[in-house]
Amino acid sequence: MSSEFAGRLVEDIKPVLQQRWAGVAGGSIRDPELSEYAAKIAAGETFDVKVNVR
Template sequence: MARSRFTFNQQIMKKVVNEAAGKVEAKISTLLNGMSSEFAGRPVEEIKPVLQSRWRAAVDGSITDPELSEYAAKIAAGESFDVKVNVR
């Protein structure tokens, strides 16, 4: 059986990961701030399904409670968002 060996430069990997995290931060911040403008003052239960659908489309992933309820409440209150992704 043949073996393959890979070597990764940690600095380059960190740079790539941080750039990807920055793009995700921007997408989520844009999504939440846009919804905050559009849905301020609307009921949380009306916002949640729209947020879940738009989240899935924006980041190709899902959001579940309690985050969904928390973000929907902040959107209903008209709050602004500055999302930071924590890379470990």
């Protein structure tokens, strides 16, 4: 997502990130992680997230 959304507002990224998160992990992501990850995406950073799916 970083290459697609770099430079955009965090508030614009958050709903897209929530939707994509649900599609991949089958769950939801909430603040503060949602805002933290959206800020990294807006800054163009790449990062890894580990998800435990039960």
